[in-house]
Amino acid sequence: MSPARCAxxxxxxxxxxxxxxxNDPAAAGPPLGExxxxxxxxxxxxxxxxxxxxxxxxxxxxxxxxGKELVVTTDAMxxxxxxxxxxxxxxxxxxxxxxxxxxxxAMAAEPLAYTLVTALPRGLGEEWLAAFAAGLxxxxxxxxxxxxxxxxxGTSGPITLSVTAFGLVPAGxxxxxxxxxxxxxxxxxxxxxxxxxGLDIALGRRVVEDVAVRESLLARLRRPxxxxxxxxxxxxxxxxxxxxxxxxxxxxxxxxAESGLSAVVEAAKVPLSPAARxxxxxxxxxxxxxxxxxxDYELLFxxxxxARPALQDLALRTGVPVTGIGRLEAGEAGAVTVLxxxxxxxxxxxxxxxxx
Amino acid sequence: MSPARCAxxxxxxxxxxxxxxxNDPAAAGPPLGExxxxxxxxxxxxxxxxxxxxxxxxxxxxxxxxGKELVVTTDAMxxxxxxxxxxxxxxxxxxxxxxxxxxxxAMAAEPLAYTLVTALPRGLGEEWLAAFAAGLxxxxxxxxxxxxxxxxxGTSGPITLSVTAFGLVPAGxxxxxxxxxxxxxxxxxxxxxxxxxGLDIALGRRVVEDVAVRESLLARLRRPxxxxxxxxxxxxxxxxxxxxxxxxxxxxxxxxAESGLSAVVEAAKVPLSPAARxxxxxxxxxxxxxxxxxxDYELLFxxxxxARPALQDLALRTGVPVTGIGRLEAGEAGAVTVLxxxxxxxxxxxxxxxxx
Numbered sequence: 001m002s003p004a005r006c007a008x009x010x011x012x013x014x015x016x017x018x019x020x021x022x023n024d025p026a027a028a029g030p031p032l033g034e035x036x037x038x039x040x041x042x043x044x045x046x047x048x049x050x051x052x053x054x055x056x057x058x059x060x061x062x063x064x065x066x067g068k069e070l071v072v073t074t075d076a077m078x079x080x081x082x083x084x085x086x087x088x089x090x091x092x093x094x095x096x097x098x099x100x101x102x103x104x105x106a107m108a109a110e111p112l113a114y115t116l117v118t119a120l121p122r123g124l125g126e127e128w129l130a131a132f133a134a135g136l137x138x139x140x141x142x143x144x145x146x147x148x149x150x151x152x153x154g155t156s157g158p159i160t161l162s163v164t165a166f167g168l169v170p171a172g173x174x175x176x177x178x179x180x181x182x183x184x185x186x187x188x189x190x191x192x193x194x195x196x197x198g199l200d201i202a203l204g205r206r207v208v209e210d211v212a213v214r215e216s217l218l219a220r221l222r223r224p225x226x227x228x229x230x231x232x233x234x235x236x237x238x239x240x241x242x243x244x245x246x247x248x249x250x251x252x253x254x255x256x257a258e259s260g261l262s263a264v265v266e267a268a269k270v271p272l273s274p275a276a277r278x279x280x281x282x283x284x285x286x287x288x289x290x291x292x293x294x295x296d297y298e299l300l301f302x303x304x305x306x307a308r309p310a311l312q313d314l315a316l317r318t319g320v321p322v323t324g325i326g327r328l329e330a331g332e333a334g335a336v337t338v339l340x341x342x343x344x345x346x347x348x349x350x351x352x353x354x355x356x
Numbered sequence: 357m358s359p360a361r362c363a364x365x366x367x368x369x370x371x372x373x374x375x376x377x378x379n380d381p382a383a384a385g386p387p388l389g390e391x392x393x394x395x396x397x398x399x400x401x402x403x404x405x406x407x408x409x410x411x412x413x414x415x416x417x418x419x420x421x422x423g424k425e426l427v428v429t430t431d432a433m434x435x436x437x438x439x440x441x442x443x444x445x446x447x448x449x450x451x452x453x454x455x456x457x458x459x460x461x462a463m464a465a466e467p468l469a470y471t472l473v474t475a476l477p478r479g480l481g482e483e484w485l486a487a488f489a490a491g492l493x494x495x496x497x498x499x500x501x502x503x504x505x506x507x508x509x510g511t512s513g514p515i516t517l518s519v520t521a522f523g524l525v526p527a528g529x530x531x532x533x534x535x536x537x538x539x540x541x542x543x544x545x546x547x548x549x550x551x552x553x554g555l556d557i558a559l560g561r562r563v564v565e566d567v568a569v570r571e572s573l574l575a576r577l578r579r580p581x582x583x584x585x586x587x588x589x590x591x592x593x594x595x596x597x598x599x600x601x602x603x604x605x606x607x608x609x610x611x612x613a614e615s616g617l618s619a620v621v622e623a624a625k626v627p628l629s630p631a632a633r634x635x636x637x638x639x640x641x642x643x644x645x646x647x648x649x650x651x652d653y654e655l656l657f658x659x660x661x662x663a664r665p666a667l668q669d670l671a672l673r674t675g676v677p678v679t680g681i682g683r684l685e686a687g688e689a690g691a692v693t694v695l696x697x698x699x700x701x702x703x704x705x706x707x708x709x710x711x712x
Contacts, residue, residue, distance in 0.1 A: 057463070057534075058463050058597075059428055059462075059463045059523075060428040061427050062426055063425045063527060069417050070417070070419070070420060071415045072416040072417075072418075072471060073414060074506050074520065076507045078513075081510055103415050115428060117473070119434055119516050154434070154437055155434045155513055156437075156513060157434075157511055157513010160475050160511060162518055164471055166428075258413075
């Protein structure tokens with residue numbers, strides 16, 4: 001599927017403005033202690049979900065509707081590893097929640113609720129927690145999800161956060177990583193590589209003079225846009241799916257390995273934002289970095305060629321660009337070949353980001 | 357309910373032997389990386405739970421049977437805060453899983469599965485992880501639970517672990533903290549204060565010459581015994597319930613606060629192990645410490661006096677001692693009075709353990 005045949009390209013697509021930094025004046029005064037913090041910052045986040053039992057019980061309790069299955073995913077983030085220590089707490093909250101929502105979308109699940117574990121340095125002020133909670137509240141409203149429970153502990157180490165997110169999918173309709181078939185086309189949502197450029201900017205490795213471009217790339221790093229609207233609609237269309245977190249090539253390798261297939265990607269078809277295209281400027285080393293940098297949180301999926309009209313319709317209706325980038329083939333399981341514009345294999349120094 | 361009327365006292369009750377320390381020879385060789393660690397240590401733990409999808413997908417997927425509700429709880433532990441850095445990894449695994457199972461029991465839920473987040477220092481060897489995984493495997497078999505998913509990240513800080521545990525309860529039958537009624541009797545399972553003494557021993561604050569006594573108290577600290585068999589059977593009998601983690605008095609305060617009532621406890625009725633009774637030796641300051649020390653992971657619940665015969669029967673059938681210790685009363689919500697043997701209020705320097 002070429003971009004022209006597939007869907008209008010919307011850029012920047014739903015990228016939210018970074019909210020004004022906010023200090024909660026109510027957070028002044030003596031330290032609250034664990035129960036005070038739960039009362040002030042977390043109970044309001046659970047108000048919309050009866051199963052949270054007001055965070056006043058030992059556990060959350062909720063049912064799963066007949067004909068549905070529960071989808072459960074967990075992602076953790078550590079300061080200095082997954083975010084920068086001076087990132088705004090609301091951005092950290094958004095990234096934490098959205099990386100989990102992206103996993104739900106990659107299973108074709110609708111978001112339901114989440115639990116939160118915070119391990120915070122004792123010296124971290126309540127202003128930080130107030131801004132973090134405000135970020136969660138904003139995203140709860142945006143994505144229709146609520147806090148179901150959690151735990152708060154102190155740590156002598158860096159800020160460590162994890163979310164376990166719950167979603168619902170019609171029984172038997174979750175899209176696995178392993179359903180790809182030889183001959184299926186490969187599709188990706190949105191654009192690839194912007195978060196890698198955003199990280200370069202955040203680390204001072206790259207200077208981008210244009211404020212709007214710089215901010216849009218930083219936003220892609222800090223506030224990924226999980227495809228929660230499109231993902232559930234891909235049940236029955238996508239044969240295999242995951243979200244791109246470690247890098248397009250690495251994650252495609254996972255999809256291929258689980259499907260027992262190999263893949264060929266045409267680099268020229270991989271959707272880049274205008275900013276990424278301008279910054280790459282035809283440099284194949286930069287392009288290779290964008291395809292392996294990760295943190296994209298776009299959906300990568302396989303589907304038969306016959307699904308193209310339905311995908312085009314879905315892309316139009318959801319406003320999420322969907323682009324064909326290659327195909328699955330019989331061959332060495334997990335092998336990914338990226339071809340440059342001339343049809344030669346692109347040199348990739350690495351496939352993606354390893355966590356240890 | 358006096359101990360004599362209630363159930364035979366079994367001591368040490370189901371306290372497991374500390375397993376031999378085991379180094380996995382397969383853990384030698386070059387570092388495995390994140391995917392290698394998942395493959396070797398975590399995938400085997402998920403083999404018994406189809407919903408884990410072999411840890412090969414973006415999320416776990418499972419149904420909840422008709423007529424049941426899902427119960428979800430999360431507990432986190434940080435080295436140096438919730439366990440001692442040189443504790444055996446299998447003990448850490450047991451405590452992590454069991455504190456969560458205790459929360460499920462306190463809701464009257466049967467254990468189903470769990471997700472695990474590990475944030476581990478990069479220098480921590482694979483022998484540690486092998487022993488930790490072996491501890492999880494042993495407890496999975498013991499409690500009939502399996503790994504459903506998780507995340508593994510690196511950290512520059514201390515070992516940080518969290519579990520989100522899932523249980524099932526008949527719809528509408530989860531026992532809340534807030535259902536207590538004035539006049540209800542208060543009951544507690546097992547014995548109180550042993551983990552506090554175990555912590556004293558572990559920290560070198562107390563010397564206990566008798567090896568069997570010392571080991572049994574340390575085991576109560578390191579390997580709590582969640583009441584997973586009794587807990588689900590208390591649905592319909594207990595009006596309010598929680599598990600004792602912060603300290604008997606503090607947690608009873610929570611039950612009272614949520615129920616809008618006060619409580620009176622007779623200190624002489626609080627069940628102590630022979631070891632704790634000998635070490636307390638009638639010293640009311642030591643007794644006060646045992647009642648406020650925490651880490652007991654016993655069930656504390658209220659029930660009408662008419663439930664005594666049913667409770668006695670359950671205690672006999674499950675082998676879990678159940679002891680009446682006091683009653684709920686109308687009065688200041690959350691107030692707890694502990695009376696000594698002479699009927700005078702016992703001085704309590706604190707109610708329990710605050711996490712920050």
